[in-house]
Amino acid sequence: xxxxxxxxxxxxxxxxxxxxxxxxxxxxxxxxxxxxxxxxxxxxxxxxxxxxxxxxxxxxxxxxxxxxxxxxxxxxxxxxxxxxxxxxxxxxxxxxxxxxxxxxxxxxxxxxxxxxxxxxxxxxxxxxxxxxxxxxxxxxxxxxxxxxxxxxxxxxxxxxxxxxxxxxxxxxxxxxxxxxxxxxxxxxxxxxxxxxxxxxxxxxxxxxxxxxxxxxxxxxxxxxxxxxxxxxxxxxxxxxxxxxxxxxxxxxxxxxxxxxxxxxxxxxxxxxxxxxxxxxxxxxxxxxxxxxxxxxxxxxxxxxxxxxxxxxxxxxxxxxxxxxxxxxxxxxxxxxxxxxxxxxxxxxxxxxxxxxxxxxxxxxxxxxxxxxxxxxxxxxxxxxxxxxxxxxxxxxxxxxxxxxxxxxxxxxxxxxxxxxxxxxxxxxxxxxxxxxxxxxxxxxxxxxxxxxxxxxxxxxxxxxxxxxxxxxxxxxxxxxxxxxxxxxxxxxxxxxxxxxxxxxxxxxxxxxxxxxxxxxxxxxxxxxxxxxxxxxxxxxxxxxxxxxxxxxxxxxxx
Numbered sequence: 001x002x003x004x005x006x007x008x009x010x011x012x013x014x015x016x017x018x019x020x021x022x023x024x025x026x027x028x029x030x031x032x033x034x035x036x037x038x039x040x041x042x043x044x045x046x047x048x049x050x051x052x053x054x055x056x057x058x059x060x061x062x063x064x065x066x067x068x069x070x071x072x073x074x075x076x077x078x079x080x081x082x083x084x085x086x087x088x089x090x091x092x093x094x095x096x097x098x099x100x101x102x103x104x105x106x107x108x109x110x111x112x113x114x115x116x117x118x119x120x121x122x123x124x125x126x127x128x129x130x131x132x133x134x135x136x137x138x139x140x141x142x143x144x145x146x147x148x149x150x151x152x153x154x155x156x157x158x159x160x161x162x163x164x165x166x167x168x169x170x171x172x173x174x175x176x177x178x179x180x181x182x183x184x185x186x187x188x189x190x191x192x193x194x195x196x197x198x199x200x201x202x203x204x205x206x207x208x209x210x211x212x213x214x215x216x217x218x219x220x221x222x223x224x225x226x227x228x229x230x231x232x233x234x235x236x237x238x239x240x241x242x243x244x245x246x247x248x249x250x251x252x253x254x255x256x257x258x259x260x261x262x263x264x265x266x267x268x269x270x271x272x273x274x275x276x277x278x279x280x281x282x283x284x285x286x287x288x289x290x291x292x293x294x295x296x297x298x299x300x301x302x303x304x305x306x307x308x309x310x311x312x313x314x315x316x317x318x319x320x321x322x323x324x325x326x327x328x329x330x331x332x333x334x335x336x337x338x339x340x341x342x343x344x345x346x347x348x349x350x351x352x353x354x355x356x357x358x359x360x361x362x363x364x365x366x367x368x369x370x371x372x373x374x375x376x377x378x379x380x381x382x383x384x385x386x387x388x389x390x391x392x393x394x395x396x397x398x399x400x401x402x403x404x405x406x407x408x409x410x411x412x413x414x415x416x417x418x419x420x421x422x423x424x425x426x427x428x429x430x431x432x433x434x435x436x437x438x439x440x441x442x443x444x445x446x447x448x449x450x451x452x453x454x455x456x457x458x459x460x461x462x463x464x465x466x467x468x469x470x471x472x473x474x475x476x477x478x479x480x481x482x483x484x485x486x487x488x489x490x491x492x493x494x495x496x497x498x499x500x501x502x503x504x505x506x507x508x509x510x511x512x513x514x515x516x517x518x519x520x521x522x523x524x525x526x527x528x529x530x531x532x533x534x535x536x537x538x539x540x541x542x543x544x545x546x547x548x549x550x551x552x553x554x555x556x557x558x
Contacts, residue, residue: 039537042135048098048531049128055099056125058092059085059118063463065181066471066497081398083183084405085118086110098531105527109519111211114412115179115512116520119463123524126462130455131532139448141532147445147452152525154441155434155456156518159424162433162491163514164506166421172197172414174509175423179413179516184406188227192403195232195390196410202234202386204418213415218340218389219407221400224373225393230403235381236340237389240330241369242378243314247328250368254306256380257361258338260349262312262331263296263322265289290317296353297321303361309333309341330378346384413513422514425505427494428464430517432482435460456525464495471497 039047061068062083072080072091080091089103102124106117131144166172173193180189203212220237242249293315300308300322308322308329322329333341342349347362364382371377372391390407394400417423424430438457442450461479468478478495485493485502494505505511 041535044535044537045132045135045141045532047537048534049125049132051096051098052102052125052128052531055089055094055102056121059088059121060466061470062088062182063118063122064467064470064497066467067182068470079398080401082402082405084409085121087405089117089121097537098534101527101530105523109523113513113516113519114409114416116516120520120524120527122462122466123459123520124527126459127456127524127528128531130459131452131528134451134455137451139451141535143448144452144455145529145532147449148456148525148529150445150449151438151453151456152521154438154453155460155521158434158437159430159514159517159521160422162430163422163424166417166423169197171423171511172417172421175417175511175513176410176413178426178510178512179409180406181510183409184227184402188403189406189410191228191230192407192410193414195230196407196414199232199388199390199411200414200418202388203415206386213411215336216340216343216385216387217411218337218387219404220389220391221397221404222373222391222393223397223400224395227392227394227399227403230390230392230407233379233389233391234386235379235389236337236344236387237370237372237377237379237391238330238333238337239375240333240378241376243319243329243331244323247323247326251306251328251364251366253363253365254367255304255361256307256309256341256345256347256364257300257303257305257353257356258342258345258347258349259308259310259312259353260335260338260351262310262314263293263318263353264313264315265293265317293318294321297325297327299354299356300327301325303356303358305361307364307367309338311335311338340387341380341382343385344380344382344387346382413516416515417513420513420515423511424514424517425492425494426510426512427496427505427508428467428482429486429492429494429505430512431460431463432479432486432494433491436483436486467495467497471500473497473500 059070062070062085067083069081069083070088072082072088074080074091080087082088086106086109089106092103094100094103102121105124106121109115109117109120127148131141131148134144135141166175176193176196177189180192183189184192199213199217203216206212206216217232218236218238220239297318305327308327310329310331311333312331314322314329314331319329338349341347342362345362345364348360350356350360362382362384364380367378367380369376370379390411392400392403392407394403425433435457438453438460442453442457445453464479464482465475468475473495481502482493482495489504492504492506493502494508494510495501496503496508496510
């Protein structure tokens with residue numbers, strides 16, 4: 001497998017197929033790469049592992065409730081302060097292909113599990129570090145990859161074996177609070193946890209898969225107020241005002257229509273010239289346009305539409321006609337907001353108003369315009385489906401962004417817990433147990449795969465080690481004490497970094513979702529194996545050429 005950076009120059013590379021066809025050729029392919037740096041074999045592995053370790057080092061100090069924040073400064077001077085691993089990685093300017101692979105793995109973890117992004121990167125880097133050490137004593141990468149797969153299967157079975165089901169809401173709260181630990185203060189974490197559980201409960205009966213909470217819950221950042229004043233509104237709140245202030249600003253219910261477009265004069269797709277021989281020709285042209293708009297408005301009125309929401313604009317003539325028909329109009333909606341309105345009211349998004357039928361309109365239970373922090377907002381409630389708005393407050397844009405990220409994580413975990421409520425001990429307890437179990441399991445395998453399984457076990461200990469380091473504790477002592485405590489009291493004994501005690505994680509309320517740990521282990525192992533498969537890295541050195549503006553070649557020859 002080869003990774004190319006940039007465009008590889010056109011060099012003559014004799015394929016293996018042609019080499020086999022010519023019996024006089026050498027068994028090795030002939031390669032001529034004049035303008036390319038090349039790393040082969042162990043040098044390629046060392047380069048890739050170093051890139052992974054450098055990336056992991058950038059987020060290692062963010063892990064856990066005692067983790068540090070990172071200040072990210074963009075090219076334009078914009079500043080982001082965050083403790084979120086995936087935000088740090090996605091904001092960083094990275095060129096190395098292996099580092100980008102780890103960022104993609106972290107992004108996938110965030111998309112699928114909403115937590116465990118830093119854990120995934122740290123595990124991947126440690127698996128690669130240990131694989132590199134094994135190659136130094138003569139273990140082939142293929143053997144290491146096979147050993148890692150065996151270790152992963154055994155680890156996943158152990159996760160299921162030691163997991164527990166959330167019996168009540170308090171245990172679910174503990175799982176979500178653990179996901180937020182270190183990202184925001186304890187009081188705000190408690191508020192966001194309750195909001196996330198409330199929203200997740202409303203989404204529990206809906207269909208839409210794991211990303212449902214992204215689609216059905218609108219995040220609206222509100223300037224002013226305390227972050228702890230954030231709330232979830234059942235209904236849709238959008239920063240909008242009605243098009244015509246003479247129409248009603250509130251209603252106790254009515255019929256709504258959603259248009260994935262607008263009511264505008266259709267523009268000609270091509271340049272055209274209209275020869276006007278008399279004043280009547282131009283007047284007739286405008287008259288037909290008005291008649292078409294009037295027909296659309298009359299059709300909406302015949303369906304009983306009282307509220308119209310469109311994604312694009314409204315022509316001036318249509319504005320007057322809609323007001324005369326008693327239809328309140330809101331325009332310039334984001335498509336995602338129209339989709340939420342469709343879910344909330346049962347209306348269908350229709351492109352052509354003329355083809356709208358009675359089955360395409362929906363009903364809302366109430367609407368109003370409310371002033372929130374000096375801006376007018378439209379609020380619509382319905383009873384056809386679950387659609388909500390999270391009003392996320394904060395005194396500064398940076399604070400509001402961090403509250404928004406924390407709420408995203410809390411809601412994502414809460415929503416997935418409603419489908420899979422199993423949880424595991426936190427505080428490094430799960431990783432210590434898996435490491436102990438895999439070391440005992442390794443001798444059951446034949447060959448050098450035993451060494452790879454032990455390397456997998458060693459890599460797992462990066463999590464309790466980083467937790468201890470970030471809390472100012474000695475990582476070696478903490479890991480040894482944890483292993484000893486688990487051998488006496490079972491796998492649920494972990495490290496409470498706030499007190500430094502080794503205690504039962506269920507009693508301490510420090511727990512992690514099973515789906516987060518499972519996805520982190522799987523993603524990290526697959527990413528590490530992908531890197532181990534690479535034995536050749538080619539870096540193109542071709543400088544960008546300067547165009548020859550004086551070229552005599554014709555456009556047809558280019």
